Amino acid sequence: MASVSAAEVKALRDRTGAGMMDAKSALQEADGDADKAVEILRVKGHAQAAKRGARAATEGLVSSYVHHNGRVGVLLEVDCETDFVARNEDFQAFAREVGAHVAAAAPQWVSDEEVPQEAREAEQRVFAEQAAGEGKPPDVQEKIAEGRMRKWLDEVVLLRQTHVNEDKHESKTIEELRSRLAASTGENVVIRRFARFAVGE
DSSP states (O other), X not given: OOOOOHHHHHHHHHHHXXXXXXXXXXXXXXXXXXXXXXXXXXXXXXXXXXXXXXSOOOEEEEXXXXXXXXXXEEEEEEEESOHHHHTOHHHHHHHHHHHHHHHHHOOSBSSGGGSOHHHHHHHHHHHHHHHHTTTOOHHXXXXXXXXXXXXXXXXXXXXXXBOSOTTTTTTOBHHHHHHHHHHHHTSOOEEEEEEEEETTO
16 A cells, blocks of 8 residues: 555545545555546545435535625525534635526526426437538437537536636535535535526516
8 A cells, every 4th residue: 555645645635635644645556646536535535425425415505695796696595414514604605606606607596406397408409400500420419419508507507507607616516616625524515505696687
């Protein structure tokens, strides 16, 4: 098993939000390969997140964000498992950051599961017709339409979006930021719903 330095462990923790012992054991398992260690943590994280995801998130907070010009505002509910975490500074900061993102990016739904089937089908028809008009073979048309569907979902689903403040959040998606908070708090963290208000809309 590879010996790893404290600096390597810290770098991996900064990159993934994992706990110190998790980061250290992942680096040892990966023989010091940071990218492989990230993969190991992601696999373990998914397993832990699945366990956390089964637990009820019945505490939390309603956070508000109003853009400095007073023309766009957001109300957002973010839930967790305990009142202790709901009062946590990182949890509250996360809610504020998501609110600011929603104001700027104007997503329509929180998750893929919330996208209505009729909206998906309508977009799929448009993408299929566009691809058909490009004179490519049928299998290529299908791939083009699938790629455009993924891109559309990235634009309209909150959890798939990269936070608008890319520098501050290292180009992470809202889901990656949510997962990191869930890992650091040890609780199921759920963005339950949001409402975005814009003057004149």
